[in-house]
Amino acid sequence: MIDYEFSEHAFDMLKERNIREAWVKLTMDAPEKQERHGGMVHYIGAIGEYGGRYLRVVVNSDVKPQRIVTLFFDRRLRRKS
Numbered sequence: 001m002i003d004y005e006f007s008e009h010a011f012d013m014l015k016e017r018n019i020r021e022a023w024v025k026l027t028m029d030a031p032e033k034q035e036r037h038g039g040m041v042h043y044i045g046a047i048g049e050y051g052g053r054y055l056r057v058v059v060n061s062d063v064k065p066q067r068i069v070t071l072f073f074d075r076r077l078r079r080k081s
């Protein structure tokens with residue numbers, strides 16, 4: 001399990017976008033895809049309970065605990081059927 005905390009922005013997005021914290025945990029613990037951009041890691045995973053849409057969780061991995069910077073359902077990625 002990854003040790004993490006939410007930034008204020010990420011916490012606001014969690015509530016505003018109706019994203020469950022369990023989905024964030026699932027995506028970070030078992031991502032379907034992981035991208036690294038500098039000190040940021042993007043965890044990506046399909047959420048079956050949300051029509052298979054892909055959740056992208058952006059994490060600053062340079063700090064301890066790792067900080068979730070933002071999270072969103074990525075419209076650029078295709079849904080799983």
